[in-house]
Amino acid sequence: MKDRASNEPGLRFSKMHGLGNDFVLIDQREDRTILSPALVQLIGDRHRGVGFDQLAEIFLSDEADAELIFWNADGSTAGACGNATRCIAHELMVESGVQTLSLRTERGLLTCRRREDGLVEVDMGPPMLDWQDVPLADAVDTLYLPIEGGPAALSMGNPHCTFFVEDAEAVDLATLGPEIENHPLFPKRTNVQVLQILSRNHARMRVWERGVGLTLASGSSSCAAVVNAVRRGLMDRRTTLTLDGGEIEITWAENGDVLMAGPIAYAFEGVLSPELIEAAG
Numbered sequence: 001m002k003d004r005a006s007n008e009p010g011l012r013f014s015k016m017h018g019l020g021n022d023f024v025l026i027d028q029r030e031d032r033t034i035l036s037p038a039l040v041q042l043i044g045d046r047h048r049g050v051g052f053d054q055l056a057e058i059f060l061s062d063e064a065d066a067e068l069i070f071w072n073a074d075g076s077t078a079g080a081c082g083n084a085t086r087c088i089a090h091e092l093m094v095e096s097g098v099q100t101l102s103l104r105t106e107r108g109l110l111t112c113r114r115r116e117d118g119l120v121e122v123d124m125g126p127p128m129l130d131w132q133d134v135p136l137a138d139a140v141d142t143l144y145l146p147i148e149g150g151p152a153a154l155s156m157g158n159p160h161c162t163f164f165v166e167d168a169e170a171v172d173l174a175t176l177g178p179e180i181e182n183h184p185l186f187p188k189r190t191n192v193q194v195l196q197i198l199s200r201n202h203a204r205m206r207v208w209e210r211g212v213g214l215t216l217a218s219g220s221s222s223c224a225a226v227v228n229a230v231r232r233g234l235m236d237r238r239t240t241l242t243l244d245g246g247e248i249e250i251t252w253a254e255n256g257d258v259l260m261a262g263p264i265a266y267a268f269e270g271v272l273s274p275e276l277i278e279a280a281g
């Protein structure tokens with residue numbers, strides 16, 4: 001993943017995206033650079049740095065093919081990032097010549113495989129449905145939260161709140177998103193989805209990401225929204241979501257795990273200058 005031939009000083013990175021949900025990937029398996037929240041914020045600045053929805057660090061692991069740590073653009077950490085996991089799995093599969101591998105994240109050990117159609121599928125594990133696991137501030141029914149609009153909540157390693165709406169395009173998500181992200185019911189803030197059901201196996205979704213803002217796509221949000229829709233009896237367990245960045249396939253398998261598959265794209269690689277790193281303190 002690194003350009004090994006380059007002798008240019010600084011911190012090497014790759015830029016990828018899944019349906020427009022974009023990531024900076026930093027390979028820490030050989031050379032380690034300690035990242036601070038301030039440096040992550042600077043790298044995430046789309047004017048002064050590179051810009052991203054999430055930044056992912058890739059480490060060696062004794063129990064998996066690699067270990068991943070995720071950061072949001074505001075310098076906070078994220079327990080899960082489905083699209084970045086797919087992108088990294090693709091890169092590591094190409095690098096090692098394998099079709100399946102496992103990645104250790106805060107969410108747990110995630111199994112990834114390349115399907116016959118070429119898409120990378122990630123097993124994101126089972127959703128966590130109890131109010132304490134989301135987490136919520138009060139012991140309420142996670143399927144019908146006491147918030148205007150009656151959204152549902154769960155955790156996929158990070159908190160999610162799903163609103164079921166008649167027209168996803170008509171929702172002022174730039175206003176609703178930060179309001180719900182910082183709602184007192186969510187002590188660790190939350191991701192916000194607005195989901196418009198089109199059929200039993202197709203829906204339109206828009207996303208506000210915790211620590212990021214409006215985003216073109218979100219893998220963990222897609223998993224959460226489908227699970228919440230199935231819990232309410234609105235959709236089948238195998239579905240396609242149309243996001244601002246494209247389509248993603250989600251399956252809530254009978255064993256309880258949520259499977260996510262979709263396209264990935266490699267944008268470019270580069271080197272963060274020593275001056276930029278020093279500017280973060």
